[in-house]
Amino acid sequence: MNDELLPILEVLKYFRAIHIMAMLLLGFGFLMVFVKKYGRSALTATFLLVSVSIPLYLLKDSYGILGSEASPMDSLILAEFAAASLLITTGAVLGRLKMWQYILLGLLFVPFYAFNEWLLLSGGLGLVTPGSFVDTGGSIVIHAFGALFGLAVAFSMTTKKEFSAPIEADAVSDRFSLLGSMVLWVFWPSFCAALVAVENIPMTVVNVILALSGSTIATYFVTVKLRGKISAADIANAALAGGVAIGSTCDRVPPAYAFVIGLLAGILSTVGFAAIQERLQKFIKKIDTCGVLNLHGLPGLFGGLVALFAVNGISRSNQIKGILITVVFSIISGLLTGKIISFTGRRKVPYIDSEEFLLD
Amino acid sequence: MNDELLPILEVLKYFRAIHIMAMLLLGFGFLMVFVKKYGRSALTATFLLVSVSIPLYLLKDSYGILGSEASPMDSLILAEFAAASLLITTGAVLGRLKMWQYILLGLLFVPFYAFNEWLLLSGGLGLVTPGSFVDTGGSIVIHAFGALFGLAVAFSMTTKKEFSAPIEADAVSDRFSLLGSMVLWVFWPSFCAALVAVENIPMTVVNVILALSGSTIATYFVTVKLRGKISAADIANAALAGGVAIGSTCDRVPPAYAFVIGLLAGILSTVGFAAIQERLQKFIKKIDTCGVLNLHGLPGLFGGLVALFAVNGISRSNQIKGILITVVFSIISGLLTGKIISFTGRRKVPYIDSEEFLLD
């Protein structure tokens, strides 16, 4: 391309970066407002997590640590991806951390995240051939990593009392949560297309919209089928599963595939929320507040595995290696992080603003 | 233009497409949350309507049905226009359909909508000379069509019990509704300029903002004049009438015209909400839940007719023919659609989430 166009391409990236920023604060933030008495906390935590993780990631890049030679907008987008993954992690322990512990979580998370990203995408330690791991929109690197890390943190960050404390929504918190969900849905194409070459943006965008449409439709039918009635939380969450799952292959599959991938991810995610979550939590005696396993964990892994069959000429061994590395590394680093955080104290009561906020 | 710029122009279209997506989900969705006990349903219905109509319209285009040879981004924008018109239709019967009936409504609506679009804009059946019907931002094709179709559906979808059931708002639902309204206001310029050539985008955008400003100011004075006090619903809705009415001529009139068109549309719409709606509903014994006749029907027709006087060199006969075709066809197809839906069952109680949602 003409050199004169380069600054314009950077501004086009900037607009996608702003869309992602809307997803981080308004999207993830409000999706987590479903806990009815913990809304101010969820939003303040979101503010802090973004404000800690993005500068930290940019700082890393400014010193060229872990091999990044990105342009300023590339760095910003990669930093936002890190923040997204961190917010997913947070969803697993939402309401059980003190406010400053979210900051600590962010400080610990970013180095681990960046290390895993480096292993998979930049050929770090020579484990995965650079450029061979298929994960454009981050099904594995962002979603699965964040979800599994969060679940691992929850292992240390769920007390007995917290395990039995109810997590309640109401009509107001449900509408705020659906607001967050819609913000994520709307801007998701920019998330997946953020670092895609301009020529491939249109097809990527259409694929993401089709995948989200597929998961939205599937969620409705499965939630009614499994629960008898509609769960607003299923809609707000599982409708997005198509976006999670299409991440790996969003710029490489035909549109019909995208729709089907979305449909299957919506089914998988809703089954997770409606049939698996409660049993799993009872079994492991740990709480995944936002159900990130169902929205980001399972659909993320599914999306990364789909690439094995849906993408021509993929290096299957590299794809599988990358997924395994992510699973193992996210869990280990998450367990460690949870342990560290647990040493720094615990809330008295989970899921309420009033413990930390000045309320009249 | 230089071929190298084409992919950039497509990405610029993409950004406008994303703005429209924000309007569809966050805008139309939250505007309909004014029904205080039906917010989760309105948002879920919005999710489903968008997720059904956009893939369906894209599917049609992928087979080249009804003459479209659009680029992927053009198709996406046209699909979003169809979804917008469908959401307008939905506003007329909001709260009186079961959730899956909204999906059915979407499936039935899109073919009719696409057919009317083809008649007016692509010279389908040779009725209107291609390119001669002036309706850049869809005052007729999108707004009037959707509103009249919806009213026609309401003919079969208003029972006696539903006719007398109150449709109530409260302080929370009003604020959510104003949120939706503001999202629509903010991104409306991208809606009207979505398919406009880049050179003409600046003037189009200024015109739309002036029209919206005009209707917003007019709404305030007329609501106070007619009701004695301000109605939040009038503000949330009629403030947008300028955007509806400027649709047809947004890229063809001088800015002063745009402001006046907006002003007049705001007056017309507020008079509709404050003075006409209740009488009309009592007269026909049917309910138009969101008052789409006042926001999209009358201002849409007004916008299409304004083109007759405000646009130089317009083919008046084609303009009038296009409007008449839309009026007749939307009503007939809406009546048919309503009849079909009415055969598939009815809600027990209108305007409440609890009939279909799992609430604690």
Next chain:
Amino acid sequence: MNDELLPILEVLKYFRAIHIMAMLLLGFGFLMVFVKKYGRSALTATFLLVSVSIPLYLLKDSYGILGSEASPMDSLILAEFAAASLLITTGAVLGRLKMWQYILLGLLFVPFYAFNEWLLLSGGLGLVTPGSFVDTGGSIVIHAFGALFGLAVAFSMTTKKEFSAPIEADAVSDRFSLLGSMVLWVFWPSFCAALVAVENIPMTVVNVILALSGSTIATYFVTVKLRGKISAADIANAALAGGVAIGSTCDRVPPAYAFVIGLLAGILSTVGFAAIQERLQKFIKKIDTCGVLNLHGLPGLFGGLVALFAVNGISRSNQIKGILITVVFSIISGLLTGKIISFTGRRKVPYIDSEEFLLD
């Protein structure tokens, strides 16, 4: 640059203009919804203020008054800047004006604002050398001007009864307010980069995000330090102080400076909210409803003064002159405006919708 690229650059400006529009309506609008019983009013006032001020400013430009020869998108962005400053002014007297008095406020404000802008940025009256006053993102011209003008209006627009009336928030209004705050945070980079050359947009954007991150982190620690617990209002407001303060120098400082400027602005703003506001109000017996002095006044002045030390080759005399002109002129014109408005009547009860809205 190539002439063929000019229309594309205008469209890129348009997208930034739309981001600013989101800040005006959804950002400023919802930030002001923190007054729990005055939400409909705050949003309606926001609608009206934007709808009055933008056409008025565009009208001025269309006649070339006060020296502007801007392109349509430049004019639109400058008009939005005026609207932003007006909304800041409004924050000082929010809840104590009748609805139509907000319109009057807008009509009086814009000419004064445009005059001050002309003095500082276009060399009006020969006071400041054109191009020498450093204020890219408007710390002085937009934020400090709006805040001081608003405080001056409050001098006439605070009665004894209003002085002692409580301004209350609740869990719903806090979440809406945080929504507005997040919208402002997300789109702030577009505000500061709106009129920056494309080549400098990436660094500007990164600086703004770093400044906002700095103020967000600082706000949390200072609010807890000073109040013992977190104040949701501090978070919603002071988190934005970095954006206010980085305005003047956003395209001229290295990233580390930006972060520190944000950090200091966040401290300054939170100290303002937590330690200064109540004492100051008691001392002057006037109310600054939204605390615009703390969010826009002090951080704005700080941002303008920082340029003296942080920008190489700055004309210090011009910078100081510009700041002094703004301080003096905003206060005088605000006092005059407040006096005029006070002659046109007063509300019976402040801070409630029900005086002017039709509520069931």
